[in-house]
Amino acid sequence: xxxxxxxxxxxxxxxxxxxxxxxxxxxxxxxxxxxxxxxxxxxxxxxxxxxxxxxxxxxxxxxxxxxxxxxxxxxxxxxxxxxxxxxxxxxxxxxxxxxxxxxxxxxxxxxxxxxxxxxxxxxxxxxxxxxxxxxxxxxxxxxxxxxxxxxxxxxxxxxxxxxxxxxxxxxxxxxxxxxxxxxxxxxxxxxxxxxxxxxxxxxxxxxxxxxxxxxxxxxxxxxxxxxxxxxxxxxxxxxxxxxxxxxxxxxxxxxxxxxxxxxxxxxxxxxxxxxxxxxxxxxxxxxxxxxxxxxxxxxxxxxxxxxxxxxxxxxxxxxxx
Amino acid sequence: xxxxxxxxxxxxxxxxxxxxxxxxxxxxxxxxxxxxxxxxxxxxxxxxxxxxxxxxxxxxxxxxxxxxxxxxxxxxxxxxxxxxxxxxxxxxxxxxxxxxxxxxxxxxxxxxxxxxxxxxxxxxxxxxxxxxxxxxxxxxxxxxxxxxxxxxxxxxxxxxxxxxxxxxxxxxxxxxxxxxxxxxxxxxxxxxxxxxxxxxxxxxxxxxxxxxxxxxxxxxxxxxxxxxxxxxxxxxxxxxxxxxxxxxxxxxxxxxxxxxxxxxxxxxxxxxxxxxxxxxxxxxxxxxxxxxxx
Numbered sequence: 236x237x238x239x240x241x242x243x244x245x246x247x248x249x250x251x252x253x254x255x256x257x258x259x260x261x262x263x264x265x266x267x268x269x270x271x272x273x274x275x276x277x278x279x280x281x282x283x284x285x286x287x288x289x290x291x292x293x294x295x296x297x298x299x300x301x302x303x304x305x306x307x308x309x310x311x312x313x314x315x316x317x318x319x320x321x322x323x324x325x326x327x328x329x330x331x332x333x334x335x336x337x338x339x340x341x342x343x344x345x346x347x348x349x350x351x352x353x354x355x356x357x358x359x360x361x362x363x364x365x366x367x368x369x370x371x372x373x374x375x376x377x378x379x380x381x382x383x384x385x386x387x388x389x390x391x392x393x394x395x396x397x398x399x400x401x402x403x404x405x406x407x408x409x410x411x412x413x414x415x416x417x418x419x420x421x422x423x424x425x426x427x428x429x430x431x432x433x434x435x436x437x438x439x440x441x442x443x444x445x446x447x448x449x450x451x452x453x454x455x456x457x458x459x460x461x462x463x464x465x466x467x468x469x470x471x472x473x474x475x476x477x478x479x480x481x482x483x484x485x486x487x488x489x490x491x492x493x494x495x496x497x498x499x500x501x502x503x504x505x506x507x508x509x510x511x512x513x514x515x516x517x518x519x520x521x522x523x524x525x526x527x528x529x530x531x532x533x534x535x536x537x538x539x540x541x542x543x544x545x546x547x548x549x550x551x552x553x554x555x556x
Numbered sequence: 557x558x559x560x561x562x563x564x565x566x567x568x569x570x571x572x573x574x575x576x577x578x579x580x581x582x583x584x585x586x587x588x589x590x591x592x593x594x595x596x597x598x599x600x601x602x603x604x605x606x607x608x609x610x611x612x613x614x615x616x617x618x619x620x621x622x623x624x625x626x627x628x629x630x631x632x633x634x635x636x637x638x639x640x641x642x643x644x645x646x647x648x649x650x651x652x653x654x655x656x657x658x659x660x661x662x663x664x665x666x667x668x669x670x671x672x673x674x675x676x677x678x679x680x681x682x683x684x685x686x687x688x689x690x691x692x693x694x695x696x697x698x699x700x701x702x703x704x705x706x707x708x709x710x711x712x713x714x715x716x717x718x719x720x721x722x723x724x725x726x727x728x729x730x731x732x733x734x735x736x737x738x739x740x741x742x743x744x745x746x747x748x749x750x751x752x753x754x755x756x757x758x759x760x761x762x763x764x765x766x767x768x769x770x771x772x773x774x775x776x777x778x779x780x781x782x783x784x785x786x787x788x789x790x791x792x793x794x795x796x797x798x799x800x801x802x803x804x805x806x807x808x809x810x811x812x813x814x815x816x817x818x819x820x821x822x823x824x825x826x827x828x829x830x831x832x833x834x835x836x837x838x839x840x841x842x843x844x845x846x847x848x849x850x
Contacts (some may be wrong), residue, residue, distance in 0.1 A: 250690040257691065258703075267705060382839060386832035388784045390791050391824035398818050409815065485696030492699065493788060497811070511702050511794055525704050527694045538719055 243538055247531040252305075254527045258520045259304050261510065263297050265516060316510070316518035332521040335506060343491060343502035346418065350426040350487070355476060357426070358433025362472070363464060365434060366441040377434065384431030389490045393424045393497040410499040421498045425490050429483060433476050440472040474541050481537030485530045582844065589840035592833040599830055603649040611642045614801060626819050633819055635810065644801050645823050645829050651802040652783045652830055659782035660775045662721035667728025668771060672759050674729070675736030682733075689726035697723050697781070698788045705794045716795055720782055727778070731770045740764050777838025780831040787827050803827040 271279065292300050307314070313332035341440045365377040400420060401409035408417045414525040444450065445468055453463050480487075488504070495504035503522075583589050616639070626633040635641050650850065674682045692700075697720065704719045705711055736759075739745060745762050753761070789795030790804030791811075798805065803823040810820040 246690065249687065250694055253687060253691050254694065261704075261707070296842060380834060383832065384781065386835040387828050388824070388831060389788055390788065390804070391821070394807070394811075394814050394821055398815050398821070402815050485694070485699070489696045489698045489788070493792070496792070507699070508792060511706055513790060514706055516706070517708065519703055523695070523699060526696060526699055527691075529695045530696070543700050 236441060240535070240538060243535060247535060251524075251528055255305065255308060255524055256301060258524055259301050260297070262516055262520050263300065266341065274497045279280040314517055316515055329517075332518060332525075335518070336503070336525065339501065339503045339506050342412070342500060343495070343504060346421050346425060346494065346500070346502065347487070347491060349418065350429075351480065353422060353426040354429040354433055354480060358430045359437050359472065359476060361430075362434040362437025363441060363469065365438045366445070367464070369438075369442070378438070381431040381438075384427050385435070387428065389424060389428065389493045390497065392427055393420075393555045396420050396424055397497070398496060412500055414445065417498075421494050421500065423496075425487070425494050428490070429480065429487060434478055436470045436475050440475045441468055444468045444471045468503070470544060473544050477537050477540050477544065481533045484533040485526065488526055488529065489524060583840065585754055586840050586844065586845065588836050592837040592840065595829060595833040596837070599649050599653060599833070602646050603653050606643070606646040612640055614639060614643050614647055616640065625817070629655040633817075635806070635820070641820070641822065644806065645803070645826055647801045647829070648803040648806060648826065651713065651796060651800060652786065652827070654713055654782040655720070655786045656779040656830075656834070657711075658717045659720040659724060659757055660779050662717065663725040663778070664728050664771055664775050666721065667724040667730075668732050668764065668768075670725075671729040671732025672736055672764055676740060676755065676763070685729065685733075689729060692726045694721055695723065698785050698792075701785060701789055702792055704795045705789060711795060711797050712800065713796070716786055716789065720785055724778065726783065727774060728771055731774055732764075735766070735770060736763055739763050772840065773841045776841055777834060778835030780838070783827070783834070788828050 270284060270291065270293060288294055294413055295303075296462075304314075311333065313336070314435075315329035315331050316335060348446070361377055361381075365374050368374040397409045397420065399407050406416075407419045409420070411417055412421075441464070445464070450463060450467055453467050454460075458467075491502075492504035492507050494500070495502050496508045499505075507522050509515075510522060633641050635644065670685055674685045674823070700723050701716075701719045704722070705715065708715055740763060741824075746757060748758055748762050786795055786802065787804030790802045791808045793808060796802040796805055803826060806823040807814075807821075807827075810817075814820045
């Protein structure tokens, strides 16, 4: 087990290194002179200009810059946002990305964590219900409903909830997180599509599991049906759910960006959206690298969780590639 | 790890029971197949011949009547620039369908090519391709696409399609590679090899045709994801640009006004129905290749 997780960890580190290399190269291939841009419309003082170029190692070859960048990454320096308002003095070096992250991540986590709980709990409970009532109208309604949830783009859902629940019914705020009621719409918007997927997965997984021998054996031992489904079968579908959420983590973060944009929340996603808007490439690349790291970490956590939930499996060990 | 959303839709845990091809009479009676096909057909006609549905000239605008409410003359009202919203909504189907289709075809071509080669020859090529796919799987489609597209000042159908295909081919590659690994030792392939068929002929005539169905099923559901991605990118201001008509772009332009004028959300409804059609189609094909599913 330890060896398996070690190998996955190593693969993740290689992927992260590759990502940092690709992103950094893309950044250095961009046309334009970032140091010149720091001065805006002002004419740069040549000495300050040269000093800044030297300070940011722009005169070094690209591979040397990559190694420096890598060294900074390893010491926990994720770079800086690009300074937009630099006076001709050349002062102003932008905000460190680590500062931006430590300021915005707590805000985002307050939406992300409740959304993850909703996805897991609602997904599994409704998915189980759909399996139990498979042939009835309830089952069909849940099946159709989850397919619709899966198909609704997050922007559309955000606007519909804002105008119906927020404006028409006046039940919740449509912007910001002033009190607890402000969290309702962002969390629902973020979790709906993933919940739909978990319902579909639980539904098909449970049906498959319920035909297996260990379930028949439990039933033969007169284990009550609610225990058969609730404990024996759900353990198996929990593995599927955990795998899905981890594999889908990048899409969840994409949803977070849109949700924070639409609901005016200045968390991680809102910052990323502004970085796109202002073409703050250095911040954008750092944030994207952070997203990649989070996605890789989520998948490692899923691997560990799987072995805890069901010690028999060697998760994804035989997966292609 | 394929795109988990598509995997959830088209494979599911029962894939062990899946038939290699799901084209069956049952599929042709399945409402989950027929309704999406009808919707996609309708959208296609709408994109090719919008005049049939009463669309006018999208550039015939009257700024004085900006943001008029729906009326008998303008069914969906007017947008910010006073252009007929109904006409623009109909024309929005073009960008979505073209991008959705082109992304999947391009991704399937790249994925099939490299997947076949990687599966057939394995070794070093396989290892390189594996690391590249790891990277693209860890990079979310829309966020990675947003960064790539933000580098470009002109973003038309071509740029958006290329970027989405560039980030979207690995799932196709994995499907293809897995299929090739399964079929390349099959007896009919060995027989063809014994008769002196070249590698190229083996791949082209014997391996790829038999591995194509999963890619096809996956591709159908992936169209919905590509369309959705284009809308999100255009909404975030890094997708298509004016004067191209795109539902995501339309939502971007009215985002500050939808709360007071809900009819401006109509392009969102079209977007949802379009994505939904492909999601249901993927679900129908998945169910068809798994006879035990109801």
